[in-house]
Each structure stands twice: as structure tokens, then as C-alpha cells.
Amino acid sequence: MSNTSLATGHEGTLRDQATAYFQRIRSGEMGALPAVSALILLAILFSALSPFFLTKLNFANLFVQSAELAVLACALVFVLLLGEIDLAAGVTAGVGMALFVVLNQKMGIDPLLSVIAALAFGSLTGWIIGFFVAKIRVPSFVVTLGFFLGFQGLQLIMLGDGGIYRVDIPAIQAIMNSNMPEWAGWGMLAIMVVGSFLIALWDRSRRTRTGLATRPISMLFIRLAFMAVLGGIAVAILNENRSVSIKAIAGVPIVIPIVLVIVFIGTFVLDRTLFGRYLYAVGGNPEAGRRAGIDVAKIRIAAFMICSTLAVVSGLLHASRIGSVESTAGRTIVLNGVAAAVVGGVSLFGGRGRMMNAIVGALVISIIDNGLGLIGLPAGINFLVTGGVLVGAATIDALSRKRSGGSILRT
Amino acid sequence: MDTPLIELVGVKKSFGPVDVLKGIDFKAYAGKVTALVGDNGAGKSTLIKGLSGVQPFDEGTVRFDGHDVHIVNPKQASNLGIEVVYQDLALCENLDIVQNMFLGREEVAMGTLDEAAMEFAATKALQSLSVRTVKSVRQKVSSLSGGQRQTVAIGRTVLRNAKLVILDEPTAALGVAQTEQVLNLVRRLADNGIGVIIISHNLADVFQVADFISVLYLGGMVASLATADTNYNDVVGYITGTKSLEGAAS
Numbered sequence: 001m002s003n004t005s006l007a008t009g010h011e012g013t014l015r016d017q018a019t020a021y022f023q024r025i026r027s028g029e030m031g032a033l034p035a036v037s038a039l040i041l042l043a044i045l046f047s048a049l050s051p052f053f054l055t056k057l058n059f060a061n062l063f064v065q066s067a068e069l070a071v072l073a074c075a076l077v078f079v080l081l082l083g084e085i086d087l088a089a090g091v092t093a094g095v096g097m098a099l100f101v102v103l104n105q106k107m108g109i110d111p112l113l114s115v116i117a118a119l120a121f122g123s124l125t126g127w128i129i130g131f132f133v134a135k136i137r138v139p140s141f142v143v144t145l146g147f148f149l150g151f152q153g154l155q156l157i158m159l160g161d162g163g164i165y166r167v168d169i170p171a172i173q174a175i176m177n178s179n180m181p182e183w184a185g186w187g188m189l190a191i192m193v194v195g196s197f198l199i200a201l202w203d204r205s206r207r208t209r210t211g212l213a214t215r216p217i218s219m220l221f222i223r224l225a226f227m228a229v230l231g232g233i234a235v236a237i238l239n240e241n242r243s244v245s246i247k248a249i250a251g252v253p254i255v256i257p258i259v260l261v262i263v264f265i266g267t268f269v270l271d272r273t274l275f276g277r278y279l280y281a282v283g284g285n286p287e288a289g290r291r292a293g294i295d296v297a298k299i300r301i302a303a304f305m306i307c308s309t310l311a312v313v314s315g316l317l318h319a320s321r322i323g324s325v326e327s328t329a330g331r332t333i334v335l336n337g338v339a340a341a342v343v344g345g346v347s348l349f350g351g352r353g354r355m356m357n358a359i360v361g362a363l364v365i366s367i368i369d370n371g372l373g374l375i376g377l378p379a380g381i382n383f384l385v386t387g388g389v390l391v392g393a394a395t396i397d398a399l400s401r402k403r404s405g406g407s408i409l410r411t
Numbered sequence: 412m413d414t415p416l417i418e419l420v421g422v423k424k425s426f427g428p429v430d431v432l433k434g435i436d437f438k439a440y441a442g443k444v445t446a447l448v449g450d451n452g453a454g455k456s457t458l459i460k461g462l463s464g465v466q467p468f469d470e471g472t473v474r475f476d477g478h479d480v481h482i483v484n485p486k487q488a489s490n491l492g493i494e495v496v497y498q499d500l501a502l503c504e505n506l507d508i509v510q511n512m513f514l515g516r517e518e519v520a521m522g523t524l525d526e527a528a529m530e531f532a533a534t535k536a537l538q539s540l541s542v543r544t545v546k547s548v549r550q551k552v553s554s555l556s557g558g559q560r561q562t563v564a565i566g567r568t569v570l571r572n573a574k575l576v577i578l579d580e581p582t583a584a585l586g587v588a589q590t591e592q593v594l595n596l597v598r599r600l601a602d603n604g605i606g607v608i609i610i611s612h613n614l615a616d617v618f619q620v621a622d623f624i625s626v627l628y629l630g631g632m633v634a635s636l637a638t639a640d641t642n643y644n645d646v647v648g649y650i651t652g653t654k655s656l657e658g659a660a661s
Contacts (some may be wrong), residue, residue, distance in 0.1 A: 005448070006534045006537055006538060006542070006545065006547070006548050007546060007547040007548070008530055008534065008547055008548050008549055009547040009548075009549035009550075010549075107471045146473035203526075203527075206525070206526075206527040207527045207530075209527070210528060210531045211531065212525040212527055212530055212531060221524030270522040272524055273522070273523060273524065274517055274519065275522065277506075277510065277514075277517060277524060280503070280505060280506060280510075281506060281510075281514055283505065284503035284504055284506060285501070285502065285503040285504065287499075287501060287502035288502055288503050288511075288514065289503070289514070289515075291501045292514040292516075293515040293516075294514075294515055349504075351503070351504075352505050353507035357617075
């Protein structure tokens with residue numbers, strides 16, 4: 001035995017940590033960095049081009065508009081991490097909402113029960129897709145393409161050709177259209193900052209108890225300060241009256257804490273549970289996972305179930321925002337969802353990506369949509385730009401994978 | 412010599428009409444490196460698959476630590492303390508070293524992964540092998556060289572408290588410097604009291620690291636020798652079948 005000590009990446013001063021971060025970026029582990037840069041650039045660009053972009057009203061709208069896309073992108077992260085895809089996520093949400101309308105309006109069932117039934121339908125759909133993918137080994141692209149087509153038919157049958165149903169349940173409409181009181185916005189931010197602080201302290205105490213090095217505590221404070229300042233600015237802006245008419249509109253939109261809770265739970269599951277670890281492992285190398293004793297099929301099925309269920313949540317947000325359920329809902333949004341995840345830094349090859357990437361990506365896609373609309377360019381340009389951004393992001397993904405994969409003979 | 416860690420007596424295995432192993436006797440000792448050599452098709456892989464429980468033997472006696480055992484599946488082999496490092500290493504490139512070493516056996520505290528405990532144990536296991544070549548145990552495997560990856564795979568067997576580690580062509584894809592690293596690692600593994608069986612086509616490696624050499628030729632064990640008692644030409648002779656002296660010194 002010898003006394004060689006092995007580093008863990010937690011040693012050293014703030015400066016060392018910064019150097020290590022830049023090294024990781026150079027070696028291709030860029031994470032959400034390209035997307036965050038794109039977000040900032042786009043924000044600057046659109047503020048210069050349109051006087052409406054930087055208004056308080058548009059700031060709030062941007063968050064609300066991106067919410068359903070963000071939740072869908074979060075849903076897709078679970079299957080993308082496996083290197084699979086779910087093209088049916090959008091129409092699954094559509095059929096889920098159609099089911100909700102049929103149960104609630106045609107059969108008079110309690111709205112809450114109807115929502116639960118819609119979510120259960122999502123889980124069941126995910127299970128069936130997962131069964132075909134994991135057990136029978138049909139490529140997920142084909143299975144979900146089949147569901148994509150089939151579910152469009154189901155929507156038409158359930159709601160009728162051109163069918164559209166108003167959803168006038170106050171609780172559901174409130175999700176996307178109402179705001180929290182001022183104090184609740186600040187409370188939300190306080191919970192986030194204090195919560196992050198406590199979780200970080202808990203992790204540090206576990207490490208010190210085991211006798212491991214911990215990162216400089218100043219790093220934690222910088223992170224928390226960053227969060228508090230950015231969050232504080234956002235809450236302050238949202239708490240001001242942003243209405244252009246007499247009736248005041250102010251407060252953090254209710255959907256923001258909902259999305260944050262989904263992101264928090266998702267991140268927790270991915271980073272800190274066995275299921276999360278196995279999801280990354282199966283996405284990275286299924287054979288290695290199998291030999292390590294992981295039930296690969298079970299992990300795959302569970303991922304599709306989570307994806308489809310969360311997709312229905314996104315469908316609920318959509319129905320809340322537009323106040324109705326139509327028979328063509330969810331056909332186009334799924335591609336934007338995949339684009340959002342990939343633009344945010346989730347790898348299409350599996351094994352790499354986090355919840356936050358999906359959120360940042362969804363903001364990028366939404367900001368393009370929002371900004372181009374404000375400038376008044378024709379809708380066609382929107383598609384062209386979004387498509388271009390997606391191909392660009394996928395290219396970054398492929399290149400960084402090549403770089404960090406490298407040759408196995410490299411020392 | 413003390414009791415062998417693993418001892419095979421008259422082991423046979425056939426696939427349909429083809430007898431792949433025709434009554435093999437084989438021994439490997441704790442704290443020693445035993446090389447298993449032989450040309451393609453001699454039965455090395457079949458012998459390893461029998462020991463690891465992937466394809467159980469048809470006939471014959473297997474003794475582990477002096478007790479008769481019947482290894483019929485990989486789990487049982489693992490429970491006995493037999494770990495195989497296959498040529499492809501079975502690592503997840505997107506996970507870091509600690510995560511790979513604990514894959515499938517994660518430490519969990521209060522429903523969540525106990526990263527601190529795993530990091531500590533992984534570091535200790537690598538230190539016991541005097542590993543100096545990796546920068547950080549939280550490095551992703553994708554950023555590691557072939558030799559470093561082999562190190563992670565071998566470190567994983569230490570973590571699982573293996574008593575017998577079987578290495579399948581550990582140096583096949585490596586350059587000179589990295590081969591040296593891995594051979595040193597194999598030596599230290601044995602010095603820690605673990606029985607090591609190494610399969611290799613590279614006789615220079617075998618002579619450098621092995622205490623004993625067992626030669627398979629067309630499904631029969633033609634020679635089991637102490638490395639000190641033999642030489643390169645003789646071993647080549649046994650492998651190619653031009654020399655056939657049944658079970659010499661052992």
C-alpha cells in the first residue's frame with residue numbers, strides 16, 4: 001500500500017475550481033453553456049430590434065408561453081437520456097386532454113378525477129410504448145411514429161372532426177392565466193435560496209464526515225448570491241403592474257412555481273436516486289448496465305412512462321393557456337420539445353443531459369418564437385430559424401461527443 | 412505448495428458433437444498470477460466462461476478454496492468472489508470513475524445515493540493498487556485512456572472484494588507505456604493476496620507478470636509450469652503443438 005492521494009475534483013481554491021471548469025468545457029463537456037449564451041445573445045438582439053421585447057408584459061408572457069414547452073422538454077429528457085425518442089409525446093398529451101374533456105364534459109365526472117384519469121392514461125401509454133421498445137426491441141422512432149399517427153386518429157374519433165371544447169374550470173384556467181400575490185413570489189424565491197443552501201450544507205456535512213475534501217464554501221455563496229440576485233430581479237419585475245389597460249396585472253405567474261417544482265423533482269430523481277443513476281448508465285452503455293445487474297428493460301419502460309405522464313401535464317398547461325381542447329392539439333409541439341431539449345444541451349445519443357438543459361432550451365425556442373413575432377417577420381421565418389438552431393445544436397452535440405469520446409488510446 | 416484458490420479436475424465441456432474441453436486439470440493460487448495461454452480455438456474462452464458461470468461445465472470437479480463448488484450462473488461466481496474483466500471492460504463512458512466502479516452496487520443512505528461513501532471507498536480501492544495515473548476519481552470515463560479504463564475495471568473487482576480476478580486480454584489494445592502500467596497493476600493485485608488468472612496472446616507480457624503458465628492445446632491442458640522453470644521457446648512449442656510434455660512442474 002502506498003500513500004498516493006487521488007483527487008476528487010473538490011480540492012483547491014476558487015481559482016483551481018475555475019481552471020478545472022474551463023478545462024471541462026474545452027474537453028467537450030459544455031452542458032448548457034452554448035444555450036445560455038444563445039439566450040443572452042437573442043435577448044440582446046431582440047431588445048435592439050423591437051421596442052416591445054423588453055417590456056414587463058412581454059417578460060411575463062415569455063415565461064408563460066414557454067411553460068408548456070419546458071414541461072414537454074423535461075418529459076423528453078427521460079427518453080433522450082436513453083438515446084431513445086418519443087415522437088408521440090405531443091399527441092399523447094392531446095389524447096390525454098381529449099379524455100379529460102370526454103370524462104368531464106360529456107360524462108360529468110369530477111374535474112380532478114378527470115385530470116387523474118388523463119395522467120393515468122399517459123402512464124399507460126408510456127408503458128405500452130416502453131414495452132414495445134424495451135421488450136420487443138422495436139426502435140422507439142418507429143413505435144412512437146406509429147403512436148403519433150394512431151393517436152391523431154383517436155383525437156378525431158373522441159372529439160369529432162374539427163372538434164373543439166371550451167375548458168371553463170376556474171382552477172385549470174388559473175394555472176396559466178393567474179398570478180401569485182406579491183409576497184408569495186418573494187416567498188418562492190426565499191424557499192429556493194434557503195433550500196439550495198440547506199441541500200448544499202447537507203452534502204458538505206456528508207463529505208466532511210467521511211473525511212473527503214469539500215469545495216471552497218465561497219463557491220456556494222457565489223452561486224446562492226447569483227441565484228438571489230437574478231431571481232430577485234425577475235420577481236421584482238413580475239411583481240410590478242405590467243398591464244396596458246386599466247385592470248392591473250401583477251405577480252409571479254402561478255405556472256412558474258409549478259414548472260420549478262417539476263424541475264426540482266426531476267433533477268432530484270436523476271442526480272440522487274438509483275433510478276436516475278441507472279438511467280444514465282443504460283443510456284451510456286446498456287450492455288455494461290446489464291452486466292452490472294441493472295434490469296435494463298424495466299428502466300426503459302419507466303422512462304417512457306415518466307415521459308408520457310409529464311407530457312400530459314404539458315397538455316394540461318396548454319389547455320389552461322388557450323382555454324380549450326381541440327382535436328388537433330399536440331401535433332407540432334413535440335418537435336419543438338425535442339428541439340428545446342437538444343438546444344439546451346441534452347444529447348441525442350443518450351447518457352448526457354439534465355432537467356435545467358431542457359428549461360434553458362425551451363426558453364431559447366420560445367424567445368425565438370416570441371422575438372420574431374414581435375419584429376413582425378412572416379411565420380415562415382420562424383420555422384426556418386428554429387430549424388436552423390436545432391441543426392446547429394445537434395451539430396454541437398455531435399462534435400462535443402466526438403471530442404470527449406476521443407480515441408481510447410489517448411493518454 | 413498450499414491449497415490452490417481454484418482447482419479444476421477433469422473438467423469437460425462440449426457443444427453438440429464438438430468437445431471443446433477434454434478433461435482439463437487447472438490450478439490457480441491466491442496471491443499469484445497464473446497465465447492461461449493457447450492458440451485461437453484452444454478452449455481458453457470456454458474455460459473462463461465455465462469459471463464465471465456464463466456457460467457451466469458439463470463434467471468435472473471445481474474446488475474453490477478447498478471446497479467443492481458447482482458454478483451454474485454468474486451471480487453465484489460473483490458471490491464466491493470470482494470477477495471477470497472482459498476485453499470490452501463494460502464501462503459507461505458518460506459516468507465518472509466512482510459511478511462506474513459502483514455500478515449496480517451503489518451505496519444508498521436514506522433513499523438517496525451516498526456519493527461521499529462511494530467516493531471514499533473507490534478512492535481507497537484505487538489507492539490499494541497504487542494508482543497514480545488518474546487525475547480525479549470524478550473524471551468521466553470518456554476522458555480516460557485505454558490503460559486508465561483497464562485500471563477502473565480492475566479497481567471495480569477490488570471494490571467487490573474479489574478473491575479471484577480473471578482478466579481477458581487486458582493489454583490487447585494498449586500501447587507500450589500503458590501495457591506496462593496495467594501489468595504493474597496486475598502484479599499489485601496479486602500482491603494484495605488476490606488470485607489472478609490472465610489470458611493473453613502476448614508471451615512477453617506473460618513472462619513479465621505471471622508466476623505460473625498453463626497452456627491449452629486443442630481442448631487439453633498440455634503444460635502447467637512455473638514461469639521460472641520454462642522459457643519462451645518451450646511455451647511457443649506447447650502452444651503450437653510441436654512440444655507435448657504432460658503436466659510438468661507445478
